[in-house]
Amino acid sequence: MLGLLVAFGGLGALREEPDRKSATSETAPSSVPATEPLTSAAPQPSVPSEPRDVTSQPGTSPPTPSTPPTTKPPPDTTPPGAVVLRVIDGDTIQVRGDGRIVPKGTVARVRLLEIDTPERGACFADAATARTTELLPPGSSVRIQRDAELTDRYDRYLLYVWNEQGTFVNEALAGSGHAEDVLFPPNDKYWPVISQAEDTARQTVAGLWAACPETTKPSAPDTPTRPDLPDGPPVGVPDVDCSDLPGPVWVGPEDPHRLDRDGDGIGCDTN
Incomplete structure (x- = not known):
């Protein structure tokens, strides 16, 4: 009888061993050994980044200068001309x-x-x-x-x-x-x-x-008779028109302001 009990006990032990091995294999991770602790990666030293040239980057604007250039004159506040x-x-x-x-x-x-x-x-x-x-x-x-x-x-x-x-x-x-x-x-x-x-x-x-092709002005008389008229504008005065004068004036043969159209020495005497 005792021999039978020993035999049954050994058989039970043999049947439990595979079950324990199976349970152990299910709980242990397959990629990391169960005996080695997990460690985190060592922090890398920070490297200062190179400054970017924003003017060379597409779609970016250059930095605003401290004193921006004037792009247009200020509004004209002067009165109308x-x-x-x-x-x-x-x-x-x-x-x-x-x-x-x-x-x-x-x-x-x-x-x-x-x-x-x-x-x-x-x-x-x-x-x-x-x-x-x-x-x-x-x-x-x-x-x-x-x-x-x-x-x-x-x-x-x-x-x-x-x-x-x-x-x-x-x-x-x-x-x-x-x-x-x-x-x-x-x-x-x-x-x-x-x-x-x-x-x-x-x-x-x-x-x-x-x-208006050039024409020769009629010659003035050799000895023109001076009419009783005021003198015309002298040489050196900014050009004068007949509309600036009250009436006919004596310009003589020189006529510096071209007021005498008929060459008789009298300016502004024709309409």
């Missing part, structure tokens, strides 16, 4: 002052500096007046600039004029052949510009250079 009231002829207009050069509200005649257009009734005079009216229509505002001498003996303002579109009218009239250049020192600020414009008009035979 002088207003054109009428065009007298190709080189003379009438304006109402805005208070900067011409007193505010003052109605004044303005003689465009450094140019001369044909006299009323002369060749191309009407075309010159029409072109000035096109550039300076009545009611429009103008920007005006003075030179060394502001007015002449006839109380005209001697000025450079820009229209609302920014066109330098003095230069434009010379450049299109509607005016000749004429210099009366010391007002010579834009003489190089205006004289160059006239040279171009001459070379291209524009405007009056094509329409």
Whole structure:
């Protein structure tokens, strides 16, 4: 009997051994030995990153400078310019002052500096007046600039004029052949510009250079009789038109302002 019990006990032990091995294999991880502890990776020393050049990166903007450059002028707070009231002829207009050069509200005649257009009734005079009216229509505002001498003996303002579109009218009239250049020192600020414009008009035979071929002025009498008339404008005065004078004047054979169209020594005596 005792032998049978021992035999059964050994058999039971043999049957339990595989069960324990199976349980052990299910609980132990397959990739890490059960006897070795898990360790974390050692921290890597931090390496300072190189500064990026943001201007070379697409889609980025350069850093804002401490003092940003001005991209546009500040708003213009000055009052509106002088207003054109009428065009007298190709080189003379009438304006109402805005208070900067011409007193505010003052109605004044303005003689465009450094140019001369044909006299009323002369060749191309009407075309010159029409072109000035096109550039300076009545009611429009103008920007005006003075030179060394502001007015002449006839109380005209001697000025450079820009229209609302920014066109330098003095230069434009010379450049299109509607005016000749004429210099009366010391007002010579834009003489190089205006004289160059006239040279171009001459070379291209524009405007009056094509329409008005040169003619020989009739000879004055050998001993002209001096009529009882006031003297005309002297040499050196900024160019004068007949519209600036009250009536006929004596200009003699020289006629520096080209007021005598028939060569008799009397200026502004014809209509």
